[in-house]
Amino acid sequence: MPTGLLRSYRPVVSSPHIKSTAVVAALAALDEGRTPERPVLRDAVRALLTALVERAPGRSVEVRVPPYGAVQCIPGPRHTRGTPPNVVETDPQTWLAVATGRLAWSEAVSDGRIRVSGIRADLSGYLPVQPG
Known part of the structure; x- marks a missing residue:
């Protein structure tokens, strides 16, 4: 196959436009009092987690949004085994x-909607990652 014809084997997942569309669609559903469709919510969560990693690269904090994703971010000492000491869920x-x-x-933290542990688990300096 000529080089110019190579394409991603997962073009829908790889497109940043689709991901931003998922965020807009998920927020619109929530604004209307509806639960976003599962694939839309998944893609929106993952797009925003990816944006966080791009804004705060590192491996000292693990951010978990079950069941859709978990990422490591924030500069500092990295943790490689077991439960990390700095977790946001x-x-x-x-x-x-x-x-x-x-x-x-x-x-969100004071209401208990976000659970944090560890001295590096404050993401306030990195948020928002995308205006809503």
């Missing part, structure tokens, strides 16, 4: 709200 809807600036980090 939340549900998909809260992650979308915090990652797009619709919900303040401090409010």
